[in-house]
Amino acid sequence: MPQPERENYLNKHYGVWSWLLTTDHKRIALLYLISITFFFFIGGFFALLIRLELLTPAGDLVQADTYNKLFTMHGMVMVFFFLIPSIPAVLGNFLVPMMIGAKDLAFPRINLLSWYLYIIGGVMMLHCMLTGGVDTGWTFYAPFATNFTNTKIVEAALAIFVAGFSSILTGLNFVVTIHRMRAPGMTWSRLPLFIWAHYATSIIQLLGTPVIAVTIVLVACERALHLGIFDPKLGGDPLLFQHLFWFYSHPAVYIMILPAMGVVTEIIACFSRKRIFGYSFVAFSSIAIAVFGFLVWAHHMFVAGMSVYAALVFSLLSYAVAVPSAIKVFNWTATLYKGSIHYDAPMLYAFGFLGLFTIGGLTGLFLAALGINVHVTDTYFVVAHFHYIMVGGAVMGYLGGMHFWWPKISGKLYPEGWARLAALIVFIGFNLTFFPQFLLGYMGMPRRYYDYSHMPEFQILNVLSTAGATVLGVGYLLPMIYFLWSMRYGKPAPDNPWNAAGLEWKTPSPPPTFNFDEEPVVTWEAYNYEQLDAPSKEEVPVAR
Amino acid sequence: MPDSSAATGLHAEAHNPALLHHFAEPQQQRDAASLGMWVFLATEVMFFGGLFCAYLIYRRLYFGDFAAASKTINMGLGATNTAVLICSSLTVVLAVWAAQTARRTLLITSLIITMLLGLVFLGIKGIEYREKFVEHHVPGASFSFDKVPIPGHPGQYADPHHAQLFFSLYFVMTGLHALHMIIGLGIFLWLLIMAWKGRFTPEWHTPVEIGGLYWHFVDIIWIYLFPLLYLIDRHP
């Protein structure tokens, strides 16, 4: 006879309202999961159209204005409605309280508000897209966005404004939770590095997002009320817009990558059965990335007309910001060394992350050099660089994390064979899509152009890129299918299928609503894999 | 066996209706609320910071024109408003003290006076805005700023374009500040209702404290806005 299902956060209450009015961080994480997946499809759809247009040199699929809208909407949706929320809002929301031994985040109702703000912003963005969209590029530079375009800037900007508040409140919740709600014995040096990464991410969300919020207010005022802060006719400076825009948007890319780094750290430790090499270095690197990330924004503006002396300063600082990221890569590598490596799907994504993030990061250094930047700025070289980090890095981290914690989240095991296949397809598809773009950019193909018939020799690489995008799409679809499949037909998951370290694995899969029946008391260091792999020994706290 | 009074104290804490389920004890909840408000204020610093950045850049670039424009806004009203907000900060701090020391009447009175001062502030702001409207200093189609001399440079007139930049920033910065005041009034109205119902005790009056923090922050923004906008050059 089937056993009665143990009460957990999924089955505790039924009905739509028990989900829409929930304050349980785990349910809110799932609400986010559904919403961001929806926007991922939308952003992906625009990407598909872009790649279809670029199959041929002539601009023959869509008109120029339409193409401008396609890459704009692709960027805005992917950045603001997929990448920035993704790991923090889904995995962070689910795991942060559990990893520190808390029953929930510090402000559960604000957490729900965050989700509603995200939805409202998303609906506004959808409406904007359906009624004409925006054609300025996701960067909506003045004066084109403020004075010349006829597209729906104000609506798109306000949608991002609202979504930005969602991001700020999530960051606020995480910071207060991590400071105030750690279980007894969970000192800062025992925290999983996933928590350190999310703490650093939250600092960026808190301090950066308000600046783009106020910039959006200025743009909206300029368009709606003709206030003219960036209007050159009034003595305004379009570069001021770019400074204010990039002050947030550069740290934003660290919002996108830091959580993925946190995921990768957890996965690498678990699937090499070793504690992370250089825990403090990795922890402080996360904070360093968050701080240094605020010092480099004008490297997006080297050729925009700013002072060359400022450019020198920002170029130098951009080299500095690479250091903490490199430290992390070294520490992950050192963790792998002499580890007992298991090639489960999460680990495949982590390996993919390591290689692709490194390539993306190194090409960032090329771009940070003024001499090279002048030649490759606004070409596909830049496009490839940031997709290597955002897709090859952040999305791989997201997928790896979804696989790693799926048993905990759903109580089911996903099919491992299919998952490894999907990971491979994603890796191949990704490289086929974006490596040619490095070459294209270096050879001079400009970005945001729908027609490259002046250089038809670009076509072969574009065709390869589009083919890769198709493969990548298949690779993304597979997990969506088998995760859904597993919810009904998957094998029930044990509490700790990976024998992983971390408080979240000490709860049932799926966990009860309040996570822990009794408040845990932590007496062991993080990543205590030697103890986990030697169960015959007494659990002895390892002195640091 | 635990001392009976201590046990009673523990029970009182455990049954405190304000203690939310995910917190282990009231002190943790209080600390979380306080940290949450401080962190929120940090985000507000950056929010206004973007505007201060724009203002500082243009003021440096177009100092004379900004000085001329600044001279046309009503310093007397601005200074009065500064005093009004300073007094309201005092009444806020008295309200918090009253809540801490179980002085219900003083708490309610302080909250009411704070709100009245806030309304006075907004009223004076409205008068200023109206003055600007009448003088055609509101940016837009009807903006005009002809033949306004640059202070300290006899014979030179301010560039109306740059003056319009000043007024754009003036309206956005003071407007955003006023919006925050209005929100503050809403928060204090809620605090007043709660205080009237007797919900605040010396053990639990967190909303008064964190509402107070918000109000003080709005005051600090104005402390900077006043000299920056109104006092560029007031040499007679």
Next chain:
Amino acid sequence: MSEHESAKSPLKGYFAVWIALLVGTGVTVYAATLDLAPYNAAVALGIATIKATLVTLFFMHVWHASEKLTKLVVIGALFFLLLLLGLTMTDFATRGWS
């Protein structure tokens, strides 16, 4: 915030700060009417900073804050604000250099 009340009433301190703030406002208005050439802005901002500091330390209770974290949040916010202002100025202040 935490429960410890100081033994003496804080009221005297609050009123003292209040008077100081009002005096500071008067001084800053007066100073604006003087011709201090390049230092007008510095004086005005300096007085404003003193006033803001008084409000933060005494009205917002940061001076007596038991948590170092509160002070860290305040300093952190100011640090990032100064980053925004300062690094942006590296562009605008050096544009004219040949």
